[in-house]
Amino acid sequence: MIKNSKKLDVVRCMLTNKSIRYILDGMDFTDLIELRGFLWEKTLEFGVLNRGADFTKAELARHVKPLRDKEKLKDIKVEETKYQIESICQVARETI
Numbered sequence: 001m002i003k004n005s006k007k008l009d010v011v012r013c014m015l016t017n018k019s020i021r022y023i024l025d026g027m028d029f030t031d032l033i034e035l036r037g038f039l040w041e042k043t044l045e046f047g048v049l050n051r052g053a054d055f056t057k058a059e060l061a062r063h064v065k066p067l068r069d070k071e072k073l074k075d076i077k078v079e080e081t082k083y084q085i086e087s088i089c090q091v092a093r094e095t096i
Contacts, residue, residue, distance in 0.1 A: 014089040032081045043092040
């Protein structure tokens, strides 16, 4: 489980347009998957707060393919997951 302080560090970097790669490089695959889910939900929240109900999962999914099946998560490579996390952060920055 990722510590709340690390999640806050990622959100801070995301909101200030700083790279999160140094944080991602220190995480194992399980933590990356957890962080990806956390950021997916936060980006949806930011989008709805800033753009209203017209910001949908579909809009986010156009930029980052959603992962729904837990079995598929095991097959995703670490670097691809990091790239997806960075993509989610970019979408979040654009919606704020």
